Amino acid sequence: MSWLVFAALFWIGALALNIWLSRSRLVKSRGGRLLVPAIFGITILVVWEAVVRGLEVPGVILPPPSAIGARIATSLPVLWVDFLQTFVKGALSGYLIGCAAAVLVAVAIDRSPFLQRGLLPVGNFVAALPIVGIAPILVMWFGFDWHSKAAVVVVMVFFPVLVNTVAGLAASEPMQRDLMATYSANYWQTLVKLRLPAAMPFIFNGLKIASTLALIGAIVAEFFGSPIRGMGFRISTEVGRLGLDMVWAEIAVAALAGSAFYGVIALIERGVTFWHPSQRT
Amino acid sequence: MKSVLPILTVVAVIVALWYAAAVWMNAQWVYDQAARADTEVTLAEVIPQTLAQERPVLPAPHQVAAELWKSVVGQKVTSKRSLIYHGWITLSATLLGFAIGTGLGILLAVGIIHNRAMDLSVMPWAIASQTIPILAIAPMIIVVMNSVGLSGLLPKAVISAYLSFFPVVVGMVKGLRSPDAMQLDLLRTYNASRGETFWKLRLPASMPYLFASLKVGVAASLVGAIVGELPTGAVAGLGARLLSGSYYGQTVQIWAALFAAAIAAAALVGIIGAIQRVTLRRMGMAR
Incomplete structure (x- = not known):
């Protein structure tokens, strides 16, 4: 009382x-x-x-924060192994591949208005779908290890980044493009020196959305089968054993990793798009 | 309407790539079967076989469509093989959770704009929580609510509500703050009270933001309901179909459930989009 x-x-x-x-x-x-x-x-x-x-x-329903803290302190090695497996191997590699592919595809379809008109609605549509659902299929194709998690992440981050990059490439103003034309800049020079920098705020917007999706994809994909390490694996097995303090510990690590990931991208954004009004204070 | 042709082209290309991938990925199995039976197969024989397997690595589009048709139309709605039955279970959890999450989100947003202390203490957490993989707590909510005697619809709805809650809060706060100083000053010259300012200026001005976040929220709700079905041991719902399909290697079933989920998501987002268009047009805000 x-x-x-x-x-x-x-x-x-x-x-x-x-x-x-x-x-x-x-x-x-x-x-x-x-x-x-x-x-x-x-x-x-x-x-x-x-x-x-x-x-x-009872601790099997809601453990107190002190118990969670004690569990984090005693099982740091396990948490670190899970973090490596899920975040570094699964989420991060998938994130890099997916975002790079999306930017490249966006630059490629940028030259064709026809493809843009066709791909953008499809991309917008796919971005709203519950893509996590392909996790069981990709786990079946690529096996239980981190490759399948990375594949899920690639698919999840691809469309938000693609849609944002295409929107960003259209962001430079006609006046600026005319200026490049008067300099007799060719397509690639215009792309690298004007349009990609102008697209950066949009691209980073997509990258930030994708950073959250990447971690979600990697964790949920592990619910469908994984080796005996990984955050999603630990969460689903410890829930079954009613070891809820361990589950909360994993969630704390996931929350920290997610915020840190987002923070790093926001920092890079501040460095790259220092000229944008939203970054000037 | 100008973009119908490009969209159809892109969809056609995707379907063609899909068929090619299906042939390529399923061919190994056909060759293995042939080698086991000591027969040679020509390429012309391989292709039809790759597209009509029982458990293909990648089912061809027409197989998925046939499975969808069979499990939507060919079964009684109450049958456990009917995707409508499973879809409705997922959808009811989604809608209940979405309603709860949206309601609470709007209430919290109203509190945030009217109370400075609440704004300063809650808002940073609401924004930070969007960077956290909230979905990871889904299994825990299910199991914990089960152990206190709640099962079925409600735990899934809680996850859905939780996922749709934060986008609505953030969007709604932005929307309720969107009237500019000049408009707020005008209402002050009318001697409008805070309540009148809220009902006549802030709330109407927030509608475009509300609908944008509702679209994000409803998609997140559906994902939440599907993931919420995973740890309950595959009883019913689209998530359960995905899980049982992956346990028994029923790839066609997985793809059919996946497409059912996609159609449900598209329908939900589409419905909200339609409501948005009608509402904004009636309010004279249509672009």
Whole structure:
């Protein structure tokens, strides 16, 4: 009971603190902007822990954050092996292949308006489909190891990147293209010096969408069969053994990996598209 | 209408490539069978055989179409072999989850724009959560809800709701903030209250953003419902068809379920697109 009272008090206290912070002048600074969501996140963890203890929720339903943290600390090697298998081998290699292929195809069909008019609606259509469903087929074709996961990722990231790149290649203005023409630049010079740089904000938009899809694809593909390592494998087997603290540990790793992946791409974007209005502050 | 011909061309090319791939990938099996029976097969004999196998590596388009037709039209709707039966199970979870997720998402967005503390504390997490592979928690939700006695439709709907929730929150916050300062000032000169500003300016202005995120959300909901069916041990639903097909090597069944899912997704997105067109035209916002 005392845990529940503590949870309620902590919640009210943190809420009051956040309301005060959001009205104060601190919010204008960068530190204050980080502080408020951080307090919110810590509050959730504390309330979670206190409620689980107060109500004595069994660990097979919802383990407290402290148990998850302890599990992460004790099983770092397992988590690292899973991370390597799913993220580096499955998601990352598939992501690189898929995105490279999509950009190349986009440049190739860019020369033909006919192909663009035909491929874009098809690409948009496919991008909305539940592509994860091809996972069982690709697992059958490429075997249980990371190759099949990479293949799923390739298919999943291909269409969002393709559609965005084609839209980006059309983004340079006629005036700018005319300028290139007056310089007597040929097709490739125009492409490399004007149209690809102008397309970068769009391409990075696609790359960011694809970064989330890549991790989802790699994890879900492992539900259909995998060697005895990998995040999706660990999640599905530990759920079966009711080792929920391990499942939460894997989810924490997946969340960290996903955010870090996204963050890295956003950083690269800031470097590449420094000229774009959205990056100038 | 100008793009009908190019689209048809592209689709035709895809189908042709598919047939070529089917012949190429299934040929090995035919040659193996022939070698086992000590007979020689010519290429002209191989091709028809590759397109009519029981369990091909890659089924030909017409096999998938036949399987779809057989399991949609050829079965009673209540039969466990009917894709309509499985599709409806998945679709009902999708729609329930989508409704829950959208409702909660809009409510949270309204809270976020009216409360600065909520905006500052929740919004960064809502944006960050889009970079997280949320789908990974699907098996856990299913098993945990099963162990507290909830099974069937609801756990899948929870996953669907969770997946459609965040796109709606982010899109709706953007939309409710889209009226510019001049319009907000105008309402202030009318002495409009916050409620009136919300109903007469912010909500109507958010509609294009809402529909854009609804389209993303409904597609995510369907994926959530399908993945949610995987860990329940393949009982019913399109995800269960995929899983049982992959266990028993029934490739044609997998492809048929996949196409059923694709058709369902296209239909859902199409319906929302149609509602969007009608709504925006009635509101005078059609482009």
